[in-house]
Amino acid sequence: MARIFWVKCPHCHKRFYAATVDFRHKGRKLWCPFCGAEFLDDEAEEITE
């Protein structure tokens, strides 16, 4: 199983998680499954890893 990190969406403030190898410090935008917002990991309201 892939290592994960939790993010809090800066738009709807809900939390979800993503694969570290795919998104952390990669410059790829995450996609909030709750509101559809796109944002970089560094733009997340909160990161837990």
Place this chain on the structure above:
Amino acid sequence: MPKDLRSFLRDLTAGAPADLVTIDREIDPKFEITALQRHLEREGRSPTLLFKNVRNLRGEPSGFRLVTNVFADRRKCAVALDLPRNQWRMETSFEFARRARERVKPVVVSREEAPVKEVVKVGKEANLFDLPVVTHHEMDGHPYLVDAIIAADPDTGVYNSSHHRMLVKDHDKLGLWMSPRHLWDYFRRAEEWGEPLPIAHVLGHHPGFYLASEAICPMADDELEVIGGVLGEPLRLVPSEAFGSRLMVPAEAEIVVEAEVLPGVREPEGPFGEFTGYYGPQRWSPVAKVRAITHRRDAMYLNILVGHADTSILGGIPKEAGIYEEIRRAVPNVRAVHFPISGCCRFHAYISIDKKVDGQGVVAGMAAFPHHDELKHVVVVDSDVDAFNEADVMERIRPEEWLKEGDKR
């Protein structure tokens, strides 16, 4: 009559009408179907559910019926393999293995003979939002196709059939997460050439089709022949609309979504409530463009509830007999191998042996691990313990002081 989802439902209800529950009230595929299945699961009930009035992804009546919980009880899998429903233990696993070994080549039929071509929508007419695609769990956020994907090896042309999550991103766009196995390798090679990979998502066929899609086969094997073996008859194929004979699709399917996985394109996909019972994380995944959707006039959409008994049992039965054979090479007196639902039918194995000499238990346990890379825990018990009864197995795992007090049963 060729086997299909309808013939299975007839077989299922012939012996036990209560195994099929029909729901007439209108239902939303976002969370409502999963919630009902979860409720029944908590009550220890697992009837196959037939929803007759399901909304599509625009919130309108879809016109499709939806079937789920087809695999949620091993007795149904016994019926799917033409066994009496009371032969649901090792007999079902042995029967699956026997059939999977006896490969049957598919046959090609005309469009006129193919029920899946009764309604054909190509290009802009092919709209995923017409379908009652289920959103299963809260963090999924979006609907997912979860049945089986078939594709042809871009080098050899042999077919793979396997289960992968497919996120509905738009009316003609899907996100696709592939574990690094056969389909992933097909796409990797196609992508190296800059070519898209044609795929077909088969939404509704006989349960034997999906059980066979969980068989562990070498890459060179044609899995459509395995499906024929498990069905006990040739799988009937018809050329796809978008790709012609480059991608053959099952004639008896209820619904087929034809798409191509695009080379060099990646987008976020997930999280998704996975077979483990936990969410798989958001991934940077390939994207597929929908090219055609074909279906029966009164099609039934098959949904498999991932992360629950419906998908656990589907994945477990094809593995049990394989591991049994591996163990039997080292311990000829192995009696049963069971992958319980408590381990998602992947992570735990209960093995019973008729032990003749000391050490055979350890050998049986060690022999199980190389066969299946997801296996984490193995419990080996004597053959007087029913490996299919978890309470019986767990009773044998108890502090040694208890055993010294004598058998309390």
